Amino acid sequence: MRKLLVFLLLMGCVISLCFTVYYFDKIFRSGVAIPGSEDVVEIPYRLVVISQEMDSPFWNQVERGALSAGKELNVGVEFWGTYRSNMEDFMKHVEIAIASKVDGIIVQGLNTEEFSAITKLKAAKYGIPVITIANDVSMNESLRKTYVGSDHLLVGGMIADQLVLDMQGSGKVVVMVSDREEEYQKLRLQGILDSFENNPNINYKIVTSGDSSEQITSATKQLLNEEPDTDAFIGVTSDSATAIVQEVEKRSSLENFHIYSFDDNPETLNYMRKGYIKATIMQSPEEMGIESVSLMVKWLKGEVLPLNHVGYYTDVKVLRAEDVR
Amino acid sequence: MSHIQQKIITLSVIVVFIMAVIWTILTYYNQKSLEQYNEILQRYMRMNEVSNRSQEAVTNLNNYLLAPSEERMTILNDSRRSVSEIEVELDGLQDQGNSFTLTNYRNMIGSLLESIELTVMMHEQNNRTERNSYFVEATKISKFISETTLTLISKELDTYDQFYKNIIEQSSNLKRLGFWMMALISLLMVLFSYYFAKGITRPIKKLTFAARELSRGRFDLDIEVSSNDEIAFLARTFDRMRININNLIVEIQQKAQLERDLQESKLLLKESQLMSLQSQINPHFLYNTLNTLSKKAYLEGSKETSDLIASVAGLLRYNLKRLDRDVTLGDEVSIMLQYIDIQKARFTDRLQFELVADESCYSVQLPGMTLQPIIENAVIYAVEPREEGGVIRMNITDAESMVFVRVEDNGAGMDPEKIQQILSELQVSSVSEGHSTGIGLSNVIRRLRLLYGREDVIDITSESGVGTSITLMLPKNIKQ
Numbered sequence: 001m002r003k004l005l006v007f008l009l010l011m012g013c014v015i016s017l018c019f020t021v022y023y024f025d026k027i028f029r030s031g032v033a034i035p036g037s038e039d040v041v042e043i044p045y046r047l048v049v050i051s052q053e054m055d056s057p058f059w060n061q062v063e064r065g066a067l068s069a070g071k072e073l074n075v076g077v078e079f080w081g082t083y084r085s086n087m088e089d090f091m092k093h094v095e096i097a098i099a100s101k102v103d104g105i106i107v108q109g110l111n112t113e114e115f116s117a118i119t120k121l122k123a124a125k126y127g128i129p130v131i132t133i134a135n136d137v138s139m140n141e142s143l144r145k146t147y148v149g150s151d152h153l154l155v156g157g158m159i160a161d162q163l164v165l166d167m168q169g170s171g172k173v174v175v176m177v178s179d180r181e182e183e184y185q186k187l188r189l190q191g192i193l194d195s196f197e198n199n200p201n202i203n204y205k206i207v208t209s210g211d212s213s214e215q216i217t218s219a220t221k222q223l224l225n226e227e228p229d230t231d232a233f234i235g236v237t238s239d240s241a242t243a244i245v246q247e248v249e250k251r252s253s254l255e256n257f258h259i260y261s262f263d264d265n266p267e268t269l270n271y272m273r274k275g276y277i278k279a280t281i282m283q284s285p286e287e288m289g290i291e292s293v294s295l296m297v298k299w300l301k302g303e304v305l306p307l308n309h310v311g312y313y314t315d316v317k318v319l320r321a322e323d324v325r
Numbered sequence: 326m327s328h329i330q331q332k333i334i335t336l337s338v339i340v341v342f343i344m345a346v347i348w349t350i351l352t353y354y355n356q357k358s359l360e361q362y363n364e365i366l367q368r369y370m371r372m373n374e375v376s377n378r379s380q381e382a383v384t385n386l387n388n389y390l391l392a393p394s395e396e397r398m399t400i401l402n403d404s405r406r407s408v409s410e411i412e413v414e415l416d417g418l419q420d421q422g423n424s425f426t427l428t429n430y431r432n433m434i435g436s437l438l439e440s441i442e443l444t445v446m447m448h449e450q451n452n453r454t455e456r457n458s459y460f461v462e463a464t465k466i467s468k469f470i471s472e473t474t475l476t477l478i479s480k481e482l483d484t485y486d487q488f489y490k491n492i493i494e495q496s497s498n499l500k501r502l503g504f505w506m507m508a509l510i511s512l513l514m515v516l517f518s519y520y521f522a523k524g525i526t527r528p529i530k531k532l533t534f535a536a537r538e539l540s541r542g543r544f545d546l547d548i549e550v551s552s553n554d555e556i557a558f559l560a561r562t563f564d565r566m567r568i569n570i571n572n573l574i575v576e577i578q579q580k581a582q583l584e585r586d587l588q589e590s591k592l593l594l595k596e597s598q599l600m601s602l603q604s605q606i607n608p609h610f611l612y613n614t615l616n617t618l619s620k621k622a623y624l625e626g627s628k629e630t631s632d633l634i635a636s637v638a639g640l641l642r643y644n645l646k647r648l649d650r651d652v653t654l655g656d657e658v659s660i661m662l663q664y665i666d667i668q669k670a671r672f673t674d675r676l677q678f679e680l681v682a683d684e685s686c687y688s689v690q691l692p693g694m695t696l697q698p699i700i701e702n703a704v705i706y707a708v709e710p711r712e713e714g715g716v717i718r719m720n721i722t723d724a725e726s727m728v729f730v731r732v733e734d735n736g737a738g739m740d741p742e743k744i745q746q747i748l749s750e751l752q753v754s755s756v757s758e759g760h761s762t763g764i765g766l767s768n769v770i771r772r773l774r775l776l777y778g779r780e781d782v783i784d785i786t787s788e789s790g791v792g793t794s795i796t797l798m799l800p801k802n803i804k805q
Contacts, residue, residue, distance in 0.1 A: 009516050016509035023502035027354065027495060046425055076425040096469045099436040100429030 043076035045300055046204075047102040047293060049133070050093050051081035052108050057265050058238075058285045062134065065289025066106070073297050091115065098122045104296040105130045109147070113181050116142055125173040127300040129299055133292045134285070135184045136311060145299060147311030148292040149284045152184040156191020156236075158318050159260050161233055163202075164257055170201035170229035174223060175299045176212050176244065177239040188236050189263065209240075216243040224251060232258035242267045247277045264319060272324045279321065328554030336521060340514065354499055358492055364486060368418055369478060373413065374404070375430070376474040378408045379437055383467040386441050390448060390460065401445075405438060422484035423477060429512040430473050435723060437466040452519045491626045528556035532563065544571040581742070590775055597768070612638055633670045636663040644694065654728065654799070655687030661696045661719075662717055668704055674760050675714025676704065682721040686728040689799050699795055702766050707736025707792065735792040773797070 020095075049066045050057040063079040070077025080097070082089040097105050098118070099264045105123065109115075119130050120143050129145045136147040163173065175192060177185055189206070196202050199245035202291075205227070209219035220243065223230065235241030241261030248257055261268050261280040269278045274319055291312055382404040389397040410435045419427055438461035447456035528550040535548040544567055557709035615638040623631035643660045658680075667676050700717065707715040720731040750767045773782040777800055787793040 006516070006519065009519075011518060012512045013509060016505050016512060019505040020502060020509050023498050023505060027498050027502060043424060043428075046428060078425055080452045092469075093392055095465065096429075096433075096473070099466045099469055100473075101432035101436065102429065 006020065007092075008129060023315075046100075047077045047104045047296055048097045048100075049077065049079045049081075049104060049289070050090070050103045050105065050107045050291070051079070052084070052087070052090050053238075054081035054083055054108065054183075056184055057133075058134075058263075058283070061285035062289040065286035066293050067289070069290040069293035071146050073294060075293070075297055076292055077261050079148065087112070091118065095117055095122070098126055098128060100175045101126055102128065103300055104128065106133050106148075106292045106296060107131070108133055109135040109142075109144075109183055111137055111180070119143060129296065131292050131296055131307075132136060133288055134283075135182055137183055146295065146307040147294060149184075149288050150281070150316045151311075151313040152187035153191040154195075154313075155262065155281050155283075155316050156188035156193075157195045158191075158260065158316065159188075159281060160192040160195030160236060162228070162318050162320070163234065163258060163260055164195065164199050166278055167202070167232060168292060169199055171203070171258075172227070172229055172230045173202055173204040173234065174227075175204055175206045175234045176216065176219065176236060176240050177206060177208050178240070179208050180237075182237075185236050192234060211237065213239065213243045215239040216240050217247045220244050220247040224248070231256075232260065234260045236262060238263050239265070239267075241277055242271065243278070245271050245317070249276070269324060272319070272321045275321050277321065280319050282317050282319045284316070328552075332521060332524070332554075336517065341518075347503070347510075351499065351503060352645050354495070358496060361488075361492065365488075368481060371411065371414060371418065372474050372477055372481075375408075375411050375434065376471045378404065378411055379434065379467045379470045382408050382437070382441060383463055386444060386463060390444070390456070393448070394727060399460065401441075405441060408434060408561075409438060409609055411547060420484060423480045426473065426477055426480055427478065430470070433470050433473060434468055437463060437470065440466055513586055524552060525554075525556070528552050528560060529552075532556065532560055534565075535560075539570075542575060565637060593771060593775075607643060610643055615641065631668075633667060636666045639663050640667065640697075651690045652693045652731075653687060654689045654691060656683075657691060657693070657696045658682065658687065658721070661700055661784065664697050664700060668708075671702075672708055672714060675712075677714065677716045678720045679716065680721075681719070683723050686721055686723050689728045689801055690711070691799055692769075692776055693774065695769050695797070696730065696732075698769050699797075702737070702795075703732055703734040703793070706739070707734035711736070728801060730797040730799065731794060732796075733792060733794045738786040738789040739793055741784070741787075744787060748783070773799075 022210075023252075047066075047070065049063065051062065053059050059081070066077050066079060080093045082093065087110070090110065094105065094107060094115070094120065105119075107119075107130060111259060116137060119137075123130050124143050130143070132147045132149070132150040133143050136149065136152075162213055167173075173196075175189065177189055193204075196204050198301060207219055207223055209215045216239075220233075223248070233241070233244050237243055241259055241263065242265075244259055248259070259271075259277050261277050264280055264282050266275060268280055272280065291314060295304070295307060299307055382401070385397070385401040385404045389401045395509070412431055415427065415431055415434075440459050444456055444459040444463055446458055447453075474543050531550055535546065538546050546566040546567075548560050548567060548594055550557045554555075617633045619634035619638065622628075622634060640660060640663050643656075643663075662680075669676055669678070696719075700719075703715075703717045707717065716735050718731075718733045720729070720733075722729045722731075746771065749765050750771050770783050774780060779800075784796040784798065785793070
């Protein structure tokens with residue numbers, strides 16, 4: 001009995017010794033340390049990418065490209081921005097970037113006076129280089145270093161050519177544009193019109209609507225009422241094509257319409273798979289991110305001086321409904 | 326000799342030491358966590374302080390612009406200085422997570438200070454438009470700073486997320502460590518005190534057991550206590566006492582044995598004296614009468630009878646005088662010869678006696694009446710029962726320190742049991758067997774042993790139908 005008791009006590013001792021050592025080791029080894037400043041790598045340049053449409057698939061790819069380029073080039077890149085259509089907040093981000101005296105601003109261009117004033121006056125005053133991305137501002141009014149993104153003039157032409165091809169050179173086309181006169185929209189429209197000029201059998205009409213999907217829907221509704229013989233739509237601004245599809249779908253068979261978009265977002269791709277949207281443009285957002293950051297770094301280091309003022313165009317290609325299926 | 330005290334003190338010291346170690350460890354880690362918490366809190370406070378001071382600076386600027394005065398200028402300058410002071414302090418807050426934002430933050434503070442300066446400058450130059458635009462910018466930047474403070478703090482939370490988790494885990498580990506350590510120490514203490522108590526009580530138990538055995542009279546068990554404290558000392562003392570008592574008892578037993586031996590010899594002496602008294606009944610009368618009878622027989626011409634009676638008288642006188650005295654072998658031989666004469670008269674030719682003696686040995690001392698009973702024995706067993714008679718031979722030889730006296734007969738022999746009986750002195754007085762002197766063989770052996778103080782004084786060999794040989798071994802020098 002006594003021996004058993006002693007044995008049990010010994011066992012208890014051994015077990016608790018094991019646990020004690022185990023926890024002691026754990027505590028000793030984990031050695032919680034405050035994430036210190038000793039392993040901070042001094043970043044040579046701080047670059048900020050500012051977008052108006054954060055979290056859209058397009059800009060997510062831009063962000064991915066920019067951040068990976070930043071990591072590769074060992075410069076600090078942060079992706080700032082606003083969600084849709086909050087221009088005030090967007091301007092604030094630009095101002096913060098300027099007040100923070102970052103080394104470079106890569107920004108989605110905005111065709112407002114305020115924007116050009118800020119980029120022109122403040123950024124230039126602090127000597128901060130600005131590169132526009134995805135959407136340019138008019139070259140002459142801005143002091144931006146360069147533009148990185150798609151050649152929207154070319155893009156417009158490509159879509160128009162595809163349309164002409166699809167419609168065998170004749171038909172009635174409605175070109176939906178936004179009342180916000182963004183540079184890319186202007187260029188795309190220019191491209192479309194240039195193409196249509198070579199095809200006199202194409203009848204076209206330019207319809208301007210608001211930016212929101214409701215405004216586009218109502219504009220489409222009105223248009224279909226006024227001109228029921230329309231054969232094709234081109235949604236120049238982002239997301240306008242999907243709004244058009246939704247409206248047209250309610251009225252008649254979509255087979256009769258040729259609808260064209262400039263986006264490659266999932267919704268558009270979905271409609272393309274169904275055959276509702278005939279073609280769209282594939283841009284290269286990731287490439288834009290990478291290219292813009294590396295150009296900025298090159299400029300900062302003085303490797304490429306000056307930058308091509310016209311811009312650096314990234315790859316574009318026409319994506320037809322047949323390709324998606 | 327304060328081992329038990331030492332043991333107790335050692336135990337207490339160990340307990341206190343372990344407790345102190347645990348306390349130190351737990352306190353150390355707690356202190357460490359507290360410091361870390363503190364440090365983090367300090368960071369937050371400092372960031373918040375930046376936000377507050379920059380706002381204050383803008384407020385002071387506004388106050389100054391509304392109503393410029395020396396005093397307000399001083400206040401503004403103070404707050405500007407305090408902002409730039411804290412900007413320097415921000416340097417220590419850098420880590421891998423926030424270096425980007427922190428640099429922005431510091432630059433923003435720089436921009437704020439510049440804007441404030443420009444505002445003041447423009448104000449002094451009375452340039453209202455410029456002044457206002459710079460003031461608006463300063464206000465904006467101060468707002469940005471506040472916002473960035475929030476961003477920084479939220480980044481901080483991100484960065485320290487793992488750290489917080491670690492700290493929480495650490496503290497729970499500490500708790501568990503404390504629990505297990507407590508358990509370990511408790512168990513160890515129980516075990517230790519068990520063995521400690523055992524170490525004290527086991528020798529006491531042994532001692533108790535030994536005392537009980539002693540009290541029951543067992544003095545031959547060793548008392549062994551292996552510890553080295555007071556108990557062991559007690560046990561050693563106790564053991565010495567046991568050994569002493571044991572020795573005393575052995576001594577007493579030896580003395581008792583001696584006493585018994587003495588008693589026995591006294592009894593024997595008394596017995597023989599009694600016998601001699603019995604045979605002393607009017608001995609002088611008997612002796613004188615025998616002498617008268619001898620003379621009368623001589624006078625009547627019966628010379629042979631006369632000699633016989635003289636021999637009997639001689640024998641009687643020797644017997645009376647010499648029984649309790651040592652005599653020489655020579656005396657013994659002559660009295661033995663007289664006895665043979667008497668027996669020859671009785672058995673005539675049936676008794677043949679041959680004596681071969683080394684007379685140089687006649688001076689050896691021996692108890693009186695030693696040879697006669699042996700011869701008588703031989704006569705009784707070898708001559709008397711046999712019609713054709715028997716031969717008795719006596720040899721006295723010198724063997725260096727001894728004298729051998731051998732008496733041989735050619736009688737029927739003795740059986741071994743009888744020999745054994747004789748040798749172990751068990752044979753009772755053999756008066757009944759017709760000994761003339763009343764002294765048997767056993768008596769002779771006992772007296773010889775008593776006199777010489779040794780056991781091997783006699784050797785008896787016997788063969789049935791051939792004869793018996795009794796050899797006495799008499800040392801020449803008697804030990805006193």
